[in-house]
Amino acid sequence: MEIGCFRRLLNNRWLVLVAAIWLESWAGIGYVFGSISPIIKSSLGYNQRQINTLGVAKDIGDAIGLIGGSLSKIWPSWGIILLGALQNLIGYGWLWLLVCHKVPQIPFWLVCILIAVGTNGETNFNTISLVSCVQNFPKNRGPIVGILKGFTGLCGAILTQYYATLFAPDQAAFIFMHTCWG
Numbered sequence: 001m002e003i004g005c006f007r008r009l010l011n012n013r014w015l016v017l018v019a020a021i022w023l024e025s026w027a028g029i030g031y032v033f034g035s036i037s038p039i040i041k042s043s044l045g046y047n048q049r050q051i052n053t054l055g056v057a058k059d060i061g062d063a064i065g066l067i068g069g070s071l072s073k074i075w076p077s078w079g080i081i082l083l084g085a086l087q088n089l090i091g092y093g094w095l096w097l098l099v100c101h102k103v104p105q106i107p108f109w110l111v112c113i114l115i116a117v118g119t120n121g122e123t124n125f126n127t128i129s130l131v132s133c134v135q136n137f138p139k140n141r142g143p144i145v146g147i148l149k150g151f152t153g154l155c156g157a158i159l160t161q162y163y164a165t166l167f168a169p170d171q172a173a174f175i176f177m178h179t180c181w182g
Contacts, residue, residue, distance in 0.1 A: 013136035017144070020129035023081070024148050027125035028155025029092065029118065029178055030062040035160060039171035043099045050108060054115055061091075061116030065123035077128045084124030089179060091118020096175040126152065 037051050046054075068080055075083075091114045097103045098111065129148050137144045159178060167173035 016132050016136050017147075020133050020148055021151050023125050023129050024151040025155055025158055027084075027122050027129075028152045028159070029088070029122055030058055031153065031156035032159055032174070032178070033058050035156075035163075036171070036175050039099055039175070040095070043101070043172070044105065044111070046108075053108075054112060057112035057116045058119045061119035062122060064120060065127055067120070068124035068127035072127050072131055077132060080124045080128045084121035084128075087117050087121030087124070091115060091121065092175055092179045093118075096172060096179055099172045099175060 033055060037054070040046060040054065041048070041051050068084065071083070072080055094103070094114050095111070095118065098105065126148075130145060133144045133148060134141050159174075163174045163177055167177060
């Protein structure tokens with residue numbers, strides 16, 4: 001009896017929506033690039049043109065969601081989420097190591113790839129959130145997508161408040177925080 005209750009809870013569409021909102025609330029690294037770019041600029045010695053190029057790399061990573069979308073047909077949801085977390089860890093984890101000077105500096109083009117890969121992990125979180133909620137609420141797709149994307153936008157404010165409460169004024173910690181929690 002207890003196992004049946006637990007399965008019903010896991011298959012509850014409202015629980016899926018809450019989990020998706022939670023995921024979207026933490027998955028918006030693309031929205032906080034403006035907050036982390038000053039520490040990247042100062043610690044790595046980049047000029048504004050290079051920071052702008054990194055911003056473009058971030059946008060490219062955020063716009064290419066083909067991997068998560070294609071894999072969502074054959075992989076389970078948790079696999080896509082783990083892939084996104086791994087991409088985030090590789091991209092922004094290595095960036096944090098660079099900013100803190102814990103590893104030797106790498107060529108600029110490789111930093112662009114790291115940021116694109118890290119931000120691309122966000123698309124996996126978005127894919128799973130949107131696909132699972134649209135499947136669970138087929139008659140209310142518009143409002144569900146609006147709610148989820150609203151929480152993606154709020155992610156920047158949520159992450160900034162956590163950073164300000166726990167780590168300010170250490171700007172490198174903002175990158176580390178998102179690497180661990182995003």
